[in-house]
Amino acid sequence: MTETAIEAAGLGMRFGRRGKPALDGCAFRIPAGAVCAVVGPNGAGKSTLLSLAAGLARPTAGTLTVLGRSPAEVRARVGYVAQDKPLHLQLTVAETLRWGRELNPGRWDDEVAERIVAEGELDPEAKIRTLSGGQRTRVALALALGKRPELLLLDEPMADLDPLARHQLMASLMADAAGHGTTVVMSSHVVAELEGSCDHLLLLGAGRVRLAGPLDDVLAAHRLVTGRADASLEPHTVVESRTTGRSLTALVRPEGPLDAGWQDTAPTLEELVLAHLGAPQAPALLLDDVREAAV
Template identity: 50%
Template sequence: MELAIETRGLGKRYGRTWALRDCALAVPAGRIVALAGPNGAGKTTLLHLAAGLLRPDSGDVRVFGHPPAAALPEIGFVAQDTPLYRDFTAAELITMGGKLNPRRWDAAPARERLAALGVPLDRPAGKLSGGQRAQVALALALAKRPRLLLLDEPIASLDPLARREFLRTLMGAVAEDGTTVLLSSHLLIDLERTCDHLVVLQDARVRLTGPVDELLDAHRTVVGPRAGSDEIAGVAQVIRAHHSERQATLLVRRAGPIDPLWTEHEVGLEDLVLGHLAAEVPACSG
């Protein structure tokens, strides 16, 4: 299995504070990966390390088996604030991108995508809407024809329609080229619609990682009597518990068929992520 990103003991520190610590990841190539976690969890730091914009203080990170600097021609990156030269038009930014990336640049699809979305190519970036600027930034990143696309909260400030258009453009491009995507976002509903692999960071460490389908299949919400919640047949681990006077509602990792005395419910990505973030358990994987 080819790995798009592999980290071992990866860490980055600012002063005495670890922004990322002991990070061990293996992200398969060709996946769309959701990078979730609260503010300050280390998501942006991980993306910057993978893009070669930061140097680690411990461990290392590999992109397709190489240091990020060596893999840079194969990496596309869209920062959270979608920085663009405000006085340049979209057409001028596409031309400039071609001069900076002469080996892999594919300008025609970038122009076609923006034209299809109604983004004026002759208008300065500073006069475009937030959604239009995000689309220009994505078009520029995709014009590089990257094998790995890193997206740092690119849709956080967009309205629902602009978010849907952005994700639709992203999914279409990924389907065409088989690009690996690492997408950081707080909008878990959008991640559930688009991503097939999950990485959850909390307190600068990996809390949970694995294929989304496998993680969802391994977890259940169960409801039953509080008196019998200490040990339940078929439950390997209680991730998060909520108790009323007589009843217990638990997010669990299952080990087999669950005791039929307990009512069992499937979980969605949002419940899974929030449950692990609220849990007092060690970091784990799928």
């Protein structure tokens, strides 16, 4: 297994000759074994990135390697659950899992696939077309995990589930990934939920990488500060600030010690993401495994 799960350099994707780029000049590295959260607003390029990594399309610029090779060469080692979770509606749950087994000879894990379905109390003889959105999600995840992938790509996988089912399935998914060293790259709009599950962050905005790196390092590079509205934050990099009366609150990237007049705390992942999304002109921060690589 390679040390890098996904690596991009100058990655771009444009649909049509005059279309706005879905991805533009993206550069990042996701290490093998990481659980990476891909976050950003609608239209940021999250789904495009995951479909490229799954080998379903080719980029129009730059390079993207998956498990050290081109995405098309490693499809058998990659599991992918798309937002629309395409399944054969006329098949039963049992037939769908049997289909997965036949398509993945030598890799299929009956136990994990059947466990995910059983935890949702699904009738093996039920047709896919009769299942709810959340139940189809379980079947799609069972197919993806059943092939025992080295890399698991999940595009908004829990959107159709109620909060309790989402929590239970996420816990099961993370435990399985940790037990087998699976790299997980997952997009989601539920940012607070990702904080307890992910250890790597990739934040996209308007097709560009805004933040990338180990989650602890990215969070440690920022502080949430509060002080007088007329106080100076120089020489620190201000990501976003807002004034309420005589008080100012800002997310900053410190360039040395903060003045004593500022009260500061560590931001949560949700605070960090919302601040960067609200300030698209803020300088990007790209971190590798141990140090800052570029700003």
